[in-house]
Amino acid sequence: MSAYQGDFLKEVEARVEEGEWVKMCMQCGVCAGSCPFGPHWEHSPQKIFMMIRAGKREEVLTSDAMWMCTSCYNCVVRCPRKLPITQIMHGLATYAHRLGLAPKMQPTRRFSVTFWSNLTRTGRVNELKLVLQVYFRNGFAAGLKEFWNMRRVGLRLLAAKRMNPFELVFPHRCKDAKGIQRMLAKACEIENRKRGFSQ
Amino acid sequence: MKKEYAFYPGCSSQLRGSASNYLTSVNSMCQTLEVKMTPIPDWNCCGASIGYAGSGELARHVMNARNFALSEKHLPGQDVVATCAACWLGAKETKQKLDASRALMEDTNEALKEAGLRYEAKTEVRHMVEVLIEDIGYEEIRKHVVKPLEGIKFAGYVGCQTNRPFGIAGESFENPMYLDKLVETVGGEALVKYEQKVACCGGALAFSEPDKSQKQIKEIVEAAYDQGADMIVTPCPLCQANVEIYQAEINRKQGTKLDMPVMYYSQLLAVAYGAAPKQAGLDGHVIQPKKLQDIAVKVVPARK
Numbered sequence: 417m418s419a420y421q422g423d424f425l426k427e428v429e430a431r432v433e434e435g436e437w438v439k440m441c442m443q444c445g446v447c448a449g450s451c452p453f454g455p456h457w458e459h460s461p462q463k464i465f466m467m468i469r470a471g472k473r474e475e476v477l478t479s480d481a482m483w484m485c486t487s488c489y490n491c492v493v494r495c496p497r498k499l500p501i502t503q504i505m506h507g508l509a510t511y512a513h514r515l516g517l518a519p520k521m522q523p524t525r526r527f528s529v530t531f532w533s534n535l536t537r538t539g540r541v542n543e544l545k546l547v548l549q550v551y552f553r554n555g556f557a558a559g560l561k562e563f564w565n566m567r568r569v570g571l572r573l574l575a576a577k578r579m580n581p582f583e584l585v586f587p588h589r590c591k592d593a594k595g596i597q598r599m600l601a602k603a604c605e606i607e608n609r610k611r612g613f614s615q
Numbered sequence: 616m617k618k619e620y621a622f623y624p625g626c627s628s629q630l631r632g633s634a635s636n637y638l639t640s641v642n643s644m645c646q647t648l649e650v651k652m653t654p655i656p657d658w659n660c661c662g663a664s665i666g667y668a669g670s671g672e673l674a675r676h677v678m679n680a681r682n683f684a685l686s687e688k689h690l691p692g693q694d695v696v697a698t699c700a701a702c703w704l705g706a707k708e709t710k711q712k713l714d715a716s717r718a719l720m721e722d723t724n725e726a727l728k729e730a731g732l733r734y735e736a737k738t739e740v741r742h743m744v745e746v747l748i749e750d751i752g753y754e755e756i757r758k759h760v761v762k763p764l765e766g767i768k769f770a771g772y773v774g775c776q777t778n779r780p781f782g783i784a785g786e787s788f789e790n791p792m793y794l795d796k797l798v799e800t801v802g803g804e805a806l807v808k809y810e811q812k813v814a815c816c817g818g819a820l821a822f823s824e825p826d827k828s829q830k831q832i833k834e835i836v837e838a839a840y841d842q843g844a845d846m847i848v849t850p851c852p853l854c855q856a857n858v859e860i861y862q863a864e865i866n867r868k869q870g871t872k873l874d875m876p877v878m879y880y881s882q883l884l885a886v887a888y889g890a891a892p893k894q895a896g897l898d899g900h901v902i903q904p905k906k907l908q909d910i911a912v913k914v915v916p917a918r919k
């Protein structure tokens with residue numbers, strides 16, 4: 417961080433996906449009205465970009481706004497400056513998570529991390545394991561309760577053959593899961609080197 | 616002549632995945648249209664955008680590039696066709712990025728080497744809907760109809776990711792018409808005034824932010840009722856799952872009586888082409904598409 421001497425915009429440009437676009441924002445406010453979960457956010461993309469330029473590092477990285485992005489791309493097709501807003505929001509969220517500053521209990525942060533580790537194990541998403549991992553994230557009792565709440569949904573999906581209990585034991589997987597893991601480790605190593613992350 | 620494509624089904628469309636009935640109906644539809652879809656051998660997950668916090672940037676591109684490389688190796692010259700909106704979007708994003716940056720391309724290939732592969736940047740990425748509209752065309756799609764979907768009113772719910780940021784060529788982001796046109800092409804009635812056509816269902820956040828997403832879903836379904844729809848039709852497996860599955864939850868919590876079937880465009884085509892309910896994946900729903908089932912079980916009239 418010291419390399420950026422308190423210049424948060426520079427830090428974002430160097431270390432956040434598509435961060436170099438932030439300075440192009442002209443604060444028109446179009447994106448602020450585009451988010452489907454808009455009313456629930458503390459900071460719209462417009463505000464976030466303004467805060468970055470104002471150097472409000474802590475406030476930006478601890479905000480839960482970025483985690484409310486549904487990847488709807490409403491903003492992207494409307495932004496007069498063509499900022500890749502969706503990617504910047506994801507990029508900021510990822511960066512905050514990497515630094516350990518993202519809100520710990522933020523449900524989408526936890527889902528996102530669970531999702532990625534789920535899919536990298538076999539190369540494919542195991543939907544059933546994913547659902548169970550999400551339900552049981554807060555421990556066994558809480559998991560049972562959530563599971564019970566959603567039991568009708570689960571049973572109906574089972575009846576409609578859209579969920580397979582055998583996925584737990586014999587999951588779909590890529591034949592070259594090992595190769596995929598090696599390839600991802602390499603990608604991680606390259607990205608860390610280029611963005612100047614320590615590990 | 617048969618058209619051939621490298622098929623990228625994606626995780627949700629696998630056998631017994633949450634969108635396995637999408638796959639069934641696509642196969643049936645493609646058989647009629649003489650389209651040959653060969654799954655990319657050993658394809659992997661596209662890295663779906665929601666994995667971002669774990670993946671970072673390069674890993675996501677590498678996941679997509681692996682599929683491209685496998686397709687170039689095993690199915691040279693064929694376009695990669697995705698049926699899932701999110702897979703298509705992710706793959707297309709990667710392709711654009713790699714095409715635009717030599718450095719990113721080199722990094723990607725350096726990582727791919729670990730899996731013994733190399734991406735040559737020859738692959739095109741397309742959505743099944745593009746294949747239908749651009750390669751086959753409405754006229755040809757119409758020709759094969761043996762059971763027009765007469766008397767069924769469809770609210771065409773396009774959603775986000777087949778529409779933005781890339782969309783289908785020639786369509787607007789605010790009011791794309793292709794889904795309505797497909798409905799009409801197979802004899803159904805398209806409710807062109809349906810208001811929630813391009814609204815967001817909450818996407819992957821249906822899991823992590825259920826209440827906020829269910830508010831979106833409720834509006835999407837209620838707007839269909841407002842137009843007198845019999846069912847919703849969509850090109851996106853995530854939209855399909857969210858909008859269909861959570862209606863029961865919304866009813867339980869809010870005392871509403873939502874009971875709106877949500878179908879894939881491919882199921883409409885399959886039924887119009889004479890597929891049995893099972894072949895059209897009609898058995899894969901938690902809300903029964905009664906009117907479509909009625910047509911599907913009818914005996915096919917002999918062709919003139």
Ligand code: SF4
Nearest residue numbers: 441442444445447495
């Ligand atoms: S729409 Fe674009 S230019 Fe306008 S405030 Fe949002 S990011 Fe900035």
Ligand code: SF4
Nearest residue numbers: 451485486488489491
């Ligand atoms: S993509 Fe994200 S930031 Fe953009 S409008 Fe949708 S929710 Fe808001």
